[in-house]
Amino acid sequence: MIVADASVWIDYLRGVDTAEVGRLRPLMHRDGLAICDLTLTEVLQGIRSLGGRQRYLATVRRFPLISTVGRLVAVQSAEHYNQLRARGITVRKTIDCLIATRCILDGHALLFSDRDFQPFVEHLGLRSAMS
Numbered sequence: 001m002i003v004a005d006a007s008v009w010i011d012y013l014r015g016v017d018t019a020e021v022g023r024l025r026p027l028m029h030r031d032g033l034a035i036c037d038l039t040l041t042e043v044l045q046g047i048r049s050l051g052g053r054q055r056y057l058a059t060v061r062r063f064p065l066i067s068t069v070g071r072l073v074a075v076q077s078a079e080h081y082n083q084l085r086a087r088g089i090t091v092r093k094t095i096d097c098l099i100a101t102r103c104i105l106d107g108h109a110l111l112f113s114d115r116d117f118q119p120f121v122e123h124l125g126l127r128s129a130m131s
Contacts, residue, residue: 002027002129003034003066003103006042007114013047013056020113023129027111034064036102038095068102077101080124089119100126 004027008020027033040060047053069077077097084091091097093116100120103110110117111129120126 001034001064001106001108002032003036003099003108003110004039004129005036005099005110005112005114005117006039006046008111009035009039009043009056010046011113013043013052018113020111020130023111028059034066034108035060036066036068036099038068038099040065042095066102066106066108068098073098073101073105076105080104080120084119084123087119087123089123091119092116100124103127 004024008018008024011018012021012024024033043056044053047056077094077100080101081091081097096114096116100110100117102108104120104124104126107127109127109129117126117128121128
């Protein structure tokens with residue numbers, strides 16, 4: 001399963017042509033793409049018009065929705081945060097830490113353009129959907 005992060009969805013919705021958006025487009029037309037509930041919230045918060053939110057919901061409705069946080073993810077996410085901090089890396093957004101941890105625990109690859117996920121790939125075993 002490949003989970004698409006908000007950074008990629010935002011570029012897609014803005015019509016920005018990135019390598020990650022190029023990877024997203026074909027995934028949207030076959031099985032194997034999922035979205036986290038937190039990502040859904042992040043993207044919907046950024047869409048100002050009701051019509052835009054409705055179109056986005058119609059687009060992602062067919063993809064499995066992953067429930068991101070439970071006790072295991074909450075605890076392991078804090079552990080991941082501290083492991084990276086011990087290496088001198090500051091994770092700027094708690095949501096990114098939670099999404100990365102859910103993907104690591106479930107074995108999902110993450111499609112992202114947000115540089116904050118790279119330390120999770122380099123040090124904690126997160127699989128990038130671009131590699």
